[in-house]
Amino acid sequence: MSTETHDVTKGTGRVITRFGAELLVRCDDKSTIRCAPKRKLENIACGDWVDWQSNPTGIARVDKIHKRKNAITRLTYRGKPRTIAANVDQLLIVSAWLPEPFWDLVDRYIIAAEQLGAEATIVINKQDLAEQYAKQEGWRALADYEKIGYKVLHVNTKDSTGIDALKETMSGKTNILLGRSGVGKSSIANKIMPEAAILTAEISESGEGRHTTTTADLYDLADDGYLIDSPGVRDYMPDNLDPIKLANGYIEFQPYLNSCRFSNCTHNHEPQCSVRQAVEEGEISTSRYERYLDALNNL
Ligand SMILES: Nc1nc2c(ncn2[C@@H]2O[C@H](COP(=O)(O)OP(=O)(O)OP(=O)(O)O)[C@@H](O)[C@H]2O)c(=O)[nH]1
Ligand SMILES: [Mg+2]
Ligand SMILES: [Zn+2]
Incomplete structure (x- = not known):
């Protein structure tokens, strides 16, 4: 620059x-x-x-x-909200088969997207490592996301698998790459914009990333649109969450929310909870529901 x-x-x-x-x-x-x-x-x-x-x-x-369309914020360790990026249209939530996926982190970025009125697309990088590292639980998690309507794209930055499909979904939008360190966010950005020459780094033997990217950086896409590369996180929780906003971040709960017995139902211990009933009947994924309960307990 x-x-x-x-x-x-x-x-x-x-x-x-x-x-x-x-x-x-x-x-x-x-x-x-x-x-x-x-x-x-x-x-x-x-x-x-x-x-x-x-x-x-x-x-x-x-x-x-200028007036913002939206802003992704996170809480700092001091409990203060900090803006990561403003005016985003699509969250590209990146995971890889190594380091291992954190599905609760994926859920939390989806909650953020729903709050922001932005699209959420799940990107699974390092497709070449799937055979060696992917677990049953991982494939099930992805099937859960697809079932409720989120797009899942498998990519490989070494041989360009999935890169064209990714480019297509980014066109005309401000996109942000989010996810834990070492999943290959900057590698994806480089694949899409080789001229940007963004620094990337090997993950350690244990599969942990090294927090190579330290600031959120915006780039112009060759055709219409923008791409923001962001630093890897260990954890993420949108700020300003309450039980209602949290439940609104789980789109598969929406058809049931009005039929719970209590209007302020947290879908946890309350009697005659339609969400819990839908979980019991297999309409809502048990894993997603359990992660919802974890997030609820951490509010
Ligand atoms: N096997 C394999 N390795 C990849 C792929 N894409 C990226 N990597 C490797 O993953 C490591 C981490 O890549 P980065 O792009 O630096 O990851 P990042 O998500 O930007 O990490 P932070 O900046 O720390 O958040 C590098 O060693 C890359 O070469 C892929 O498709 N397959
Ligand atoms: Mg990076
Ligand atoms: Zn309920």
Whole structure:
């Protein structure tokens, strides 16, 4: 990413990345400038559309964030919400057969997508390792997601399996790659945009990723749209969740929610719970329901 001087003194653009208080902004003419946000704009994030103004004595300043469509936030270890990225249309929830998939993490990103009004697509990378590492439970989890309507794409960045299908779903949207470290988010981004030359790293013997990517970075796709690569996480929970919002993140519960005996049913211990009955009758996946209960207990 190069930094260029500008003739114009102000304009609009989109935040490509943020490190500390510094921003890189892609201007409408496709040039990139370094900016600092005005102090009160502390929540500014990758993907924000902004107004910027150049400053003859220092770096340019962002003085306005345009109204956001949505924003993915997470809670920091201090319990403060932090914006990861703004204005996203599709969450690409990436797992691999090694490191082992965390299905509760996949569920939580789906909950986030439902809250944001964004699409959720499940991407299983390292298809070449399926034969060696995939477990029955993993295939069952994927069948559960497909049954309730989520798209599951199997990809392999070594031989390009599934990459065209992935490109097709990304077209015209702002997409973000999310998932644990080492699943190959940056490898996928490189496959789609070789010119970006994003740093990737080997996973350790135990299969753990090394947290190679440290900031969320936005790239222009060759055809219409954007792709954000983001740092791997160990855990994720959307902020602002309550039992109702959590249950709304499980789309297969929706047909039953109005028939529970109690309108504030948490679908846990309450009598005459339609969701639990649907689980017992095999209409709702037991694994998904159990992960819902875990998330409920962790609110
Ligand atoms: N076998 C196999 N390995 C892959 C594939 N895609 C990526 N990898 C490897 O997985 C490792 C991790 O890839 P990265 O792209 O750095 O993973 P990441 O998800 O960006 O990780 P963080 O930035 O730490 O979150 C690298 O050694 C890649 O070469 C694949 O399709 N098959
Ligand atoms: Mg990465
Ligand atoms: Zn209920």
